[in-house]
Amino acid sequence: MSVPDRTNGTNGSSGAQASPPPAGIYVPVPTFWAKEGTASYDPVSPPLDLDTQTEHSLFLVKGGIRGLVILGSTGEAIxxxxxxxxxxxxxxxxxxxxxxxxxxxxxxxxATQQIDDTLKMIEESKAAGAEFAMVLGPGYFAPATSQQGIQKWFQAVANKSVLPVMIYHYPGVTNDLYIAPATFEKLAAHPNIVGTKLSHGIIDDQTLIAASPRIDHDHFYVFTGLGQNLLPVLTIGGVAAIDGLAGIFPRIVVRLFNMFNESAAKGTSKQDMQAMRDLQFRICEGEKLVAAYGVIGIKEAIARLWGMGSKTGGRLPLAGGFQEGDKEWSKWAETFEGLKQLEEKFKSEGKEA
Structure with a gap:
């Protein structure tokens, strides 16, 4: 693996073409807050727990995760x-x-709506050590926002961004803002826009972006935000996933990514395809918790299975974790204990790290 150039993505107005992030599985990491009972705990706004944050980050990269998305939706950026x-x-x-x-x-x-605020946040992120910016679409006025308006908004950000820009398309948190495949084709031509995370299940739109002959796919990478779609998205030209379940079971999601690329390189057999389908099935079982509870479910699973962080969830209004605690977890325990065993099996084989 090559070391990323941390000067990549100089001011977009320079016209120099930026490079996308290396292909692989990324995790939108949760932000860990101080636990109840600790000296610094504040029930309204608990401080960061950087020790747990680091423990989790190293857990991920040792499991083969290619990089971290910090302060996305799962990271409670807002x-x-x-x-x-x-x-x-x-x-x-x-x-x-x-x-x-x-x-x-x-x-x-x-996750800001205002262009100057977004640019300031990107500049500060670069100074702190980030190499790329994943920019959420401006959804406050989504019903009245035209495709031309979306295009110009992202172009205005990319023109001045000091980091390469990835478009974060997540209708579930942007008032159902819709970014059409044709708009992605126009934005993908910008020298400082290098990819997208598609956090929706519209598979035909994903195909129209990931397989579009009007997009330079060496410059613009398509990541699915849903691990349950990883295998289908890989087959239509997507690069990989930025996936929440991988924050709990990194080796499982990385294994599917590696299986696909290894089998494609040598010629995919029926046995390869069945093995990938079986693993995608197991991933889909786990993703049901992520889809149902988002960051609350992810934190609950990480705490229960690996002993990292707290089951009490996030900052208000997300604080509290599962409302019914053990009763709710019991609905998922069998599936997640099985996935934990599979994760540990893959760890013993030592292929992902």
Whole structure:
């Protein structure tokens, strides 16, 4: 793996073509807050728990995760102060570097509506150690927003962004903002826009982007935001996934990604295809929790299965975790204990790290 050039993505107005992040499985990491009962705990706005954050980051990269998305939707970006954002990014960049993982890029999320605020956040993220910016679409006025307006908004950000820009298309958190495949074709031509995370299940739109002959796919990478779609998206030209379940079971999701690429290189057999389908099935079983509970479910599983973090969830209004605690977890326990056993089996084989 090559070490990323951290000067990549100089001001987009220079016209120089930026490079996309290396292909592989990325995790939108949760942000860990101080646990109840600790001296620094505040029930309204608990501080960062950087020790657990680092423990989780190293757990992921040792499991083969290619890079981290910090302060995306799963990272509760909208509940995080500016100084906390910078502290979070810089601490994890240092932790990765110190542990020998300088080649694992950090993608910093933004979730602002205003262009200048977005650019400032990207600039601060770069100073803290991020290599790419994943920019959420502006959805406040989604019903009245035209495709031309979306195109011009992202182009305005990319023109001045000091980091390469990835388009984060997640209708579920942007008031159902819709970005059409034709708009992606136009945006993909921008020298400082290098990819997208598609967090929706519209498989025909994903195909029209990932397989479009009007997009330079060496410059613009398509990542699915849904691990349950990983195998289908790989077959239509997508690069990989930025996936929540991989934050719990990194080796399982990485294994499917590796299986696909290895089998494609040598010629996919029926046995290869069946093995990939079986693994995709297991991933889909686990993704049901992620789809149902989002960051709350991810944190619950990480705490219960691996002992990292707290089951009490996020900052208000997400604080509290599962409302019915053990009763709700019992509905998922069999599936997740089975996935944990599979994760540990893959760890013993030592293929992903």
């Amino acid at each position: 509940f995080t102060r500016s100084e906390e954002r910078n502290q979070l990014i810089s601490s994890q960049r240092k932790a990765l570097d110190d542990a020998g993982y300088k080649d694992r890029p950090i993608i910093a999320g933004t």
